[in-house]
Amino acid sequence: MTGPDAAARAWRRGLRQRLRRFARRRLVVVGAALVALEVLLAVLAPGLAPYPPNAQNFMRALQPPGTAHWLGTDDLGRDILSRLLFGSRISLQVGMVAVLLAVAVGLPLGLVVGYVGGRLDEVVMRIVDGLMSLPPLVLALTITAVLGSGIQNAMIAIAVVSIPTYARLMRGQVLSVRENDYIGAIVAAGAATPRILFRHVLPNSIQPIIVQGSLGVGFAIITESSLSFIGLGARPPTATWGSMVQVGFQYLEIAPWFVLAPAVMIFIAVLGFNVLGDGLRDALDPSLRR
């Protein structure tokens, strides 16, 4: 009955409890299911898509949904369902890479700044405040305009826009975790600062970052589609939801499915990540439970 063993068992018990609580919340299950479906569609797109995403057939342009084309065809006679499926790969990729990039920069920044404090904290947080006073979409637009259009640049722009959120969130967490007695004890025991930060402060501050990460993927998907909609996202003929909406609007009156299909996909994807994020917050933080 030694320490580490008992601690591990207690941790496992805690995890089990947390998982059970997680499953009891219907919203989390719905969110997780939507996200899983989304990932599945993206991964299996080449197998599921009935047509190649860029195969044009001018004889069959702007066909309404039917048996040959379940969601109809676009202005170049391309199958909308196939393009949606391939578009989900881009949306998910942009969403996840952008969030990972933003966390990779924002998390260490908030961690160090919050722990060290003082002048450094003051300067960094003022810069963060300044960046946050710009509307995210406007900032992303401007950055994409500087870098040039394209998927990679959109990812970078969305990541840059998201960094302040993670940095500020992490800093706030560190400020409160730092005050705990167990951190004082570790400092007194003479642990090196990096070890304190990454072994003790970080694990106790990570939960809100996970929640924000899930919400962040939703934000990234909607921002990428907005950039593509404006014409600053992926270049044609790459299928992205936003660029499909952009072209579709020109044919709204005669082919409403052309706008609706990708717009609904964006909605479902964002909803999935938002619901998952909300559910995770409830499941991870018992104090927020009703």
Next chain:
Amino acid sequence: MSVYLVRRIVATIPIALVTSVFVFAVMRILPGDPVLLIAGEAQSDISPAVLDRIRHEHGLDRPVYVQYVTWIRKIATGDLGRSVRNGQPVADILLPRLLPTAQIGVMAWLLALLIGIPAGVVAAVSPNSWKDWLGMIGALAGAAMPYFLLGGVLIYVVALQLRWLPASGYVSPFVDPLQSLRRSLMPAFTLALGLAAVTTRQSRSSLTEVLGQLYITTARAKGLRERRVILGHAFKNGMLPVVTILGIQLGNLFGGAVITETIFAVPGTGRLLVEAIFARDYAIVQAVVLLISLAVIVANLAVDVAYGYLDPRIRLGRGRRRP
């Protein structure tokens, strides 16, 4: 109060400075030499002497920090520079674009309040009821709704099928108030939904918190009707955080305006930003982005001040505004 006010204003200055430096820096690293744009098209062979003259005229040959200070000084006097494309003063281009965005923004803001606060209050008053669930599901859907989906459905159903409202365009309320309202209703509603969702959630959660306070129990214990308890005692305290949300969300309204003005062909500030980006007219982009960020900073300042006014604990420094 005045000490609090001054403290808030002073705290805003570094934020505004950071933003202005950022906007300035972004525009300096834009690809393409602005001098070539000013001189005309890049292909034509202009003698280097002419380019140097233009560069000198526009102050582009001076050190960057000098350019920044000159730029700030000009802005402070209302000189936003000239369009790189056609030499028109940026202020002249920008001014007529402000009204549509402001009008639709204010309408969206009011709509969001009218939808969000009642929905949040109803949900908070009867937790876990079908009303609560409906409100929360509505809020989730509203928050995830892309502007194109709602805008597309509205245009297709309301404008193209039912022909109730015009699909796009803008008329100034000073020219024809009724037409102006008819044309701005759909963009305003499209813009409002996301904000309404946030407002619903915030009013629900903060009112729920207030309803758990002891003074509410006291109010109930002394036999007040539930209506009085909610509207007389809980409502004002519960709505405080909603004020903050509405201020913070102003920035998102501007972001949304970029999309909704594109969808509904509204000649507003958001559309101007997109046009300027595609035209590589950095003077306009710079002015629009700076204007938007200043508006957000001022809105946040106003929220802080309003908050201090509504809640004495904050201006006296005995409470913290945000966790």
